[in-house]
Amino acid sequence: VLLEKNRGGTKIVNTGIRLVPDQNKTYDPESITKPMWVMAVRELMREMNINPKRVKNLVSSLNxxxxxxxxxxxxxxxxxxxxxxxxxxxxxxxxxxxxxxxxxxxxxxxxxxxxxxxxxxxxxxxxxxSNAHLELLKEIGFTPGIIDADPIALSNAFGNSKEFPEEGAVVLLDIGSVSSSLVVWGRKDQFFTRDIPIGGYHFISSLSEKLDMDYVSAEDKMMKDGINSFQSSIDNDLNDISVAEKNVFDNLIEDVRRTLRYYAKTTNQSFFTKIMISGGGSSTQGLKEMIEQKLSLSTELFNPFQSLAGFENIDISNPGQYAISTGLAVRGFLDE
Known part of the structure; x- marks a missing residue:
């Protein structure tokens, strides 16, 4: 995400995304090598007409x-x-x-x-x-700048776009490819983060295993049917899903539930105003509704671009997947 600041506020200039590996290939996080990351980011920079050596205010993160x-x-x-x-x-x-x-x-x-x-x-x-991250950035051609952490970037993206409530805590859940970042925070409440080891990769790999199909076919089915992919007969009634065999979505939601219980027990704060979900996995059809029903909490898809000038000129199907990268770009302005 490339942002610029002017008198009118913060403007979104450009966005880009690059799959690693390429589309229609099996994704295995254990097989992604450093050269693959370097090549992917360099190709993305070319597509966005950005010369890494000329980037002056780079903000990246660890997760x-x-x-x-x-x-x-x-x-x-x-x-x-x-x-x-x-x-x-x-x-x-x-x-x-x-x-x-x-x-x-x-x-x-x-x-x-x-x-x-x-x-x-x-x-x-x-x-x-830290050194491995710095070496990766240098090999791509960047001059390393601020190194942030995903939960902080997610919080900055939310704070830049929305107001924290006067009472109670907001739950932010960014569903990445191999893990999900959970943040609980309120104006008067403790800042808490947790990394949940479930992400979009696990959605697809578990479906692939259950239905005995290859990864790419499972990915296509997941994109088409969403949470209903695990059902033998597609049924959109969420009540039917709740009595079905537990799957990876149930595991993710149960991890969130346990985390919120722990937060409530250790802080004496159990008033959660809503859950904002983001990340590539957040667009899974039916997942937002499933989270809302099972946790009995208002659940929304988080759009980190909605407060940025110029968003109306950019065609993006799932802005939520840019939540952390938007928070990183915002951090660059906060440290000026």
């Missing part, structure tokens, strides 16, 4: 278990002591690979419930993960 995003409450202390404390804290939340932890944090302010304590937003990964 999944490679990065940890936490809100932490700790004693108020000098910044040098705080850095040491956060480095120690980070080691509890990221899979260590023999390299040092790389951290960044922001002090949110005094904790409203505990005297002499502060709330901090902590982002952490290992140096090995």
């Amino acid at each position: 999944g278990t490679n990065v940890s995003v936490k809100q932490i409450t700790t004693m108020d202390m000098p910044e040098d002591e705080l850095f040491s404390s956060m480095t120690f804290e980070a080691r509890k939340h990221i899979p260590m690979d023999g390299s040092d932890a790389v951290i960044d944090f922001q002090v949110f302010g005094p904790n409203p419930k505990e005297v002499d304590k502060i709330d901090i937003g902590l982002v952490a990964c290992t140096k090995k993960v």
